[in-house]
Amino acid sequence: MSPRRSVAETRLTRDRIVERGVAAASVDGLEGLTIGQLAADLGMSKAGVLGHFGSKEALQLALLDAAAAAFARIVWRPAELEPPGLPRLRAVCETWIDYLEHERQIFPGGCLFTTAAIEFDARGGPVRDAVARLHKLWRRRLVAEARTAVATGDLPRGTDPEQVAFELVGLFMALNQEIQLFADPNAAQRTRRALHRLLATAEHQQ
Structure with missing residues (x-):
């Protein structure tokens, strides 16, 4: 086996571990994820899985990085093409809803970041920091998009961009819960109604 092929196969195996690990962690949590179950799912030994990362903590950090890349690809990049400010913020909210509703193959247990935030909010250490x-x-x-929307007059003067971001995050954490815990078929539409009130244009609020 050539060194180049060996490196490529090692990378492919690592990617398989991360892909499966992200899916499992979205259901069981980063802390609930076990090396033994992950190894069994992949037909590997526990030592074989850990050999690619060195520790469970390093694996958890790798899973967060992979989930962040998937989130950026699904939620941010399609919306990034929209004009800055309110148009982009609205587009982000639509792709965010779609992400929570339909990305079951990547995140079968719902948003990994929502799960991880609840799981690690009272903990210390590198994973919590990440x-x-x-x-x-x-x-x-x-916040940056909300600030631009205020500057361009698409949101009323005096709107607090930090407050807008705070409420958006709260809405989408609630949406994830409504989908995952209650299987509410109306959750996305309820979220859109709340977004319409929050992101009402200056013209409608004057």
Whole structure:
């Protein structure tokens, strides 16, 4: 076997572990994920799984990075093409709803970041720090778009961008719960109604 092929196969195996790990963690949580079950699902030994990461904590961090990349691809990139401010913020909300409703293959247990935020909010350590960092990065992006919407007059003067981002995050955490815990078929539409009130244009609020 050539060194190049060996590296490629190692990378492919690592990617398989991460893909399966993200799906499992969305159901069982990052802490609830067991190396033994993950190894069994993949037809590998526990040592074979851990050999690619070194520790369960390193695996958890790799799963968060992979989930963040998937979230960015599904939620942010399609909306990124819209004009900055309110048009982009509305587009982000639509792709965010679609992500929570339909991305069962990647996240069968719902949004991994929502699960991880609840699971690690009272813990310390690198995984908790990584979860908090990713949530803060996303919230800053929402704040930036809300601030642009205020500057362009699409949201009323005096609107607090931080408050807009705070309420958006709360709405989507609620949406994830309504879908996952209650299987509410009206959850997405309820969210859209709440978004319409929150993101009403300056013209409608004057």
